[in-house]
Amino acid sequence: MADSGMTNQATDSGEFTRPPTGVLAPRRRTRKIRVGKVFIGGDAPISVQSMTNTLTADVNATLQQIAKLTAAGCDIVRVAVPSQDDVDALPAIASRSQIPVVADIHFNPKYVIAAIEAGCAAVRVNPGNIKAFDNKIAEIARSATEHGTGLRIGINAGSLDKRLHRLYETDPAGALVQSALNEARLFEDVGFRDFAISVKHHDPVIMVEAYRRLSQACDYPLHLGVTEAGPAFQGTIKSSVAFGALLAEGIGDTIRVSLSADPVQEVKVGGKILEALNLRPRQFEIVSCPSCGRAQVDVYTLAEQVTEAMKDMTIPIRVAVMGCVVNGPGEAREADLGVASGNGKGQIIVKGKVIKTVPEDAIVETLIEEANKIAADFPEQGTPQVLV
Numbered sequence: 001m002a003d004s005g006m007t008n009q010a011t012d013s014g015e016f017t018r019p020p021t022g023v024l025a026p027r028r029r030t031r032k033i034r035v036g037k038v039f040i041g042g043d044a045p046i047s048v049q050s051m052t053n054t055l056t057a058d059v060n061a062t063l064q065q066i067a068k069l070t071a072a073g074c075d076i077v078r079v080a081v082p083s084q085d086d087v088d089a090l091p092a093i094a095s096r097s098q099i100p101v102v103a104d105i106h107f108n109p110k111y112v113i114a115a116i117e118a119g120c121a122a123v124r125v126n127p128g129n130i131k132a133f134d135n136k137i138a139e140i141a142r143s144a145t146e147h148g149t150g151l152r153i154g155i156n157a158g159s160l161d162k163r164l165h166r167l168y169e170t171d172p173a174g175a176l177v178q179s180a181l182n183e184a185r186l187f188e189d190v191g192f193r194d195f196a197i198s199v200k201h202h203d204p205v206i207m208v209e210a211y212r213r214l215s216q217a218c219d220y221p222l223h224l225g226v227t228e229a230g231p232a233f234q235g236t237i238k239s240s241v242a243f244g245a246l247l248a249e250g251i252g253d254t255i256r257v258s259l260s261a262d263p264v265q266e267v268k269v270g271g272k273i274l275e276a277l278n279l280r281p282r283q284f285e286i287v288s289c290p291s292c293g294r295a296q297v298d299v300y301t302l303a304e305q306v307t308e309a310m311k312d313m314t315i316p317i318r319v320a321v322m323g324c325v326v327n328g329p330g331e332a333r334e335a336d337l338g339v340a341s342g343n344g345k346g347q348i349i350v351k352g353k354v355i356k357t358v359p360e361d362a363i364v365e366t367l368i369e370e371a372n373k374i375a376a377d378f379p380e381q382g383t384p385q386v387l388v
């Protein structure tokens with residue numbers, strides 16, 4: 001296990017303490033690029049991205065959605081730019097957004113230059129969908145350099161360069177990688193290297209293989225994505241599996257979860273994937289049992305109530321909700337706070353010690369009280385209060 005800098009709080013007093021954890025692999029070394037106030041690659045934290053689904057030309061609706069994404073923890077937001085009306089909206093959106101805005105351009109190379117000049121932090125280009133893109137590379141690179149704008153070469157299986165269709169039939173991952181490297185080389189030939197790369201596919205197996213090969217072939221920062229991953233349930237699983245496999249190998253510098261759902265969900269899922277792998281500081285985390293024939297409380301409802309009550313906690317707190325005393329005290333000991341239920345009561349456990357036993361209907365409010373006391377010990381992060 002690679003060192004994460006986390007401390008092991010074990011003591012020799014015989015008292016049980018939480019075992020150490022860390023990251024699964026050192027981060028692969030990549031070039032660092034700037035996307036507005038956010039860096040991608042190098043030693044920059046892995047960022048979470050999403051994309052608005054408003055009409056970009058509707059500036060107010062787009063900025064409102066960006067504000068929601070920002071509040072949910074989004075680091076970088078992308079907006080679709082399919083028409084001149086959308087291009088015209090970019091200066092207002094780029095200047096008023098709290099987070100860097102990336103313009104997503106297909107088909108029209110003129111829009112790439114326009115988005116750069118509009119002040120977007122970066123532009124995503126899909127060479128497979130931009131007519132005569134290769135002839136525009138020098139002009140795009142010059143403009144991006146002048147404005148300090150980053151690019152993403154975004155290769156998608158659905159719009160792969162026609163020259164690679166034959167290879168795709170036998171080696172889809174290879175074709176995605178080849179397409180990305182071909183475009184990267186054209187930018188390198190004009191001295192431009194401030195770009196990230198993505199090679200997205202809807203099949204997590206192909207996607208993982210493509211990113212693995214790409215990470216061997218170049219040191220550009222990689223934007224991970226399973227494209228068209230599906231509705232929230234399926235998309236969350238596909239993205240988690242694929243991102244998990246790659247991030248566990250140190251591959252990936254920025255991520256976008258694609259869901260057929262509210263983009264706020266994408267941000268939350270992306271953030272939790274990073275937290276689960278210790279690639280972003282964990283905030284509120286609930287450890288709850290699945291319940292079984294031994295359960296002496298409605299664990300599902302209790303876990304939902306606790307999650308809802310504590311979802312806005314901004315301190316790294318782990319809360320255990322256990323349905324009985326079989327595993328309850330043990331799991332609760334590894335949490336900051338927990339409850340082990342039984343006989344219509346709940347044992348409230350703080351930092352491994354049972355501090356009180358309360359009736360079942362007082363469990364949630366007692367947990368919240370104790371969580372607020374723990375939060376008060378984190379003055380440097382404020383003392384977020386949780387409301388019942």
Ligand code: SF4
Pocket residue numbers: 289290291292293294295296322323324325326327328
């Ligand atoms: S903690 Fe108790 S109720 Fe929950 S799954 Fe384990 S044995 Fe069952």
